[in-house]
Amino acid sequence: MWKTILRRLLIMIPQLIILSLLVFLLAKMMPGDPFSGSINPNTDPKQIEALRRAAGLYDPWYVQYFRWVGNLFHGDLGTSYIQHVPVTSLIADRANNTFWLSLLTTILTYSIAIPLGITAGRHQDQWQDTGVQIFNYITLATPGFVFYILGLWLFGFTLGWFPISGSVSANASGFWGVLGSRLYHMIFPAILYALIATTGTVQYLRTGIVDNKVEDYVRTARSKGVPENVVFHKHILRNSLLPIAAFLGNTITGLLSGSMIIESVFSYPGMGKLFLDSISQRDYTTLTALILIFGILTLIGNLLSDIIMSIIDPRIRIQ
């Protein structure tokens, strides 16, 4: 298996080179540049031109590309054109915010979805199942942004239970104060996100249980006189969790990529929001760095999923 992992890692190198080249060229092809937003009668176009030249924006694309790659190997992702701080520090800041929000969301998602999925599967076609199915269809059919905005309006503005933007209150002080404030800012978007992110997990789990219930090995276990509870937890549930485990790798790396929609609605300064802003502001350095990171995360996520699957399901082995 180690050989396979090593091979997979090696394949990632050409994939990343192609990705970085595409990303770099596409970013440059967008109309405008980081300075085009600064042009007005109170700035001197000559000075703007001088700044563009100093930033190397007039060099041929391959010169710019190799300079970028060269810096990349030194761990230097450049300086953000808009925020005027090193991109690494900017991303570290945002990744930290996103990580905790995503972690909370993931925990909430699973703690809602798994019990629901089990209930529905176990009580197939009974009222419990119908209830879960209705919930599932509603969350499936509700577009995220509508749901978040409604939630924000109801609980954030009308009832005033939760903060409406940011990751920490301006008034928070002290370690516990800041921690509490951060949690308070995260919990609401996390709940909303988790509520409608459950659909897939619930459905996979329910179907898995329903399918496995009638498998031969379950009948064998029952005929051996294995108690029903053990049959369910040891035989049915374990096998039904497989499809969910298949996504685990991407879920883990996804903790860092964040969600553009929820972060925008709640003005939560995370990776998804940073990505959107860097596009609209033509912040090339941040944008290219982010896409590269997202790309790497996806590749690693797939690899992780494969490894996890091969560990928990002996039938699957990476060849």
Added chain:
Amino acid sequence: MKKTQLLGSIGLVTGAVLTLAACGQKTNNNAGAHDAKKFKEATPVKEVKKGGTLSYALEVDTPFTGIFNNELSTTTTDSEVAQFGNESLFSTDDSYKINNKGAATFKLDRKAKTVTIEVKKGVKWSDGKQVTAKDLEYEYEIMANKGSKSQRYTASLQNIVGLTEYHDGKSKTISGIEMPDGENGRKIVIHFKEMKPGMLQSGNGFFLESASPYHQLKNIPFNKLESSDAVRKNPIFFGPYKISKIVRGQSVTWVPNKYYWRGTPKLDKITVSVVNPNSASQAIKSHKFDVAGVINSQWQQVKNTKNVNFIANIPLQYSYMGFKVGKWEDGKNVMNPKAKMNNKSLRQAMAYAMNIDAVEKRYTSGLTFRVPTLIPEQFGDYFDKDITGYTYNLKKANQLLDKAGYKKKGTYRVQPNGKPLTIHLAAMTGSSTQEPIIRNYIQQWKKIGLNVKLTGGRLMESNSFYDKVQNDSKDVDVFMAGWSLSSEPSPNDLYNEKAPFNFTRFVTKKNTQLLDEIDSQKAFNTKYRVDKFHEWQKYMFDQAYVVPTVNAYSIQAINSKITGYSLKPSQGNNGFPLWYKVGYAK
């Protein structure tokens, strides 16, 4: 004031067009004057008590950058965040003329070609140190030094003796800035190559109106300034409040500066936090903030909110329709006499066919209004109130076209030379009503037989729009854009032969002459300058190369317990209220 205008063009232009979609109602020729009475410019005057916390909504959809230095910051958002501490050196009257009521006094000597700026005694940084001559001078070094990469280094400032030499590294100091009482004195004398009448106005761009704390910044190399802690994390100011905490990109907390020269400000604390503009109306209705801007398109939803005072001003800005009649070549505008749009009757007809007043009535609530000339009314005498602007008149439009030889062939007219006429209109995306409004104008033009098509078949995202307009794309014959102006009214930077921002690329002898006269030595005589401004406005109205369309109110929702909040230029600071006076009523 100039600094608050930075980024104005494109940022605010989009804003202006956005609001175009969002505002307006009944208007007659003096729309501004009539509607201005709808809103007060200040909160009711009441006795102020000490104490209280004020929360201020910063309505932006991206985190703020947080560069707290006037020469290095590049966004209007940063100026907005800094307004509580970042005080201008000068106060002005209501038409933005500099007076001596602010932190510094100002004296202009035409003969000696100098401006003398003296900081008042007792004007202190928030760490208790007096603001000195060196602090005033250092602002120029930061702006002009190549290392700091400031975007403020402009042609107007190069009128200061020795600034170019300093920028190019040929000299270690700026020879044209003298400190007669030494670095620790309070006076600087600035020598100019040429004196300009605009120098009496704030926002003129010929000298700077702020200072930088030399004692805090002196050991930081210029190229490290913008990322230094002194500028990003613990900046100091000489205004009424000082920063106590910054959460990067999200919020800033301000507390009183006990060394403030006017006295101790009233509030205990001000917190500025970012809120998404889409949530602005909800933020106002739920009283989450004591001060919040109103997005004009959300006016209907918020206007009945209780315990809130709505105050407004009319920003120095306008939207306009421009006709491409030339190209930018070798550093100047070159007009093409044979350009498709280089026909006065055609341009006038298009302007007369625009039913701006009706559009505003339909889509806005009296918040956007037609403007008649290219000089905003807020400039007082400089604004020519006799100009009516282009009021909706299809008959006149048709007559103009008939007379000029644009004959009808079927639905549409053809050019006088018999060739078909298709006019390409470039317009930016904005709020949801932007598209129907533009489609409406295209319908109006169809009524007078003009075939107008959107460049690219749809509205353009602002970057693509300016890309095409700035580079004189052949796909653009007419465009809808806007300008945010500085508080010095001279239109020279926007419309002269050498102005890159003269996007229509029109150049005429008469225009050049009038613009020269507006900024000539004779124009130090206000009456002469006013006359020339009127003449220029009449000329521009008649020629219609650039047709002003609309402007809109900028409304703020203020907690009704707050007093002392005023948007009048004479009561303000850098285009923001004078926070020293703001507090809770007794």
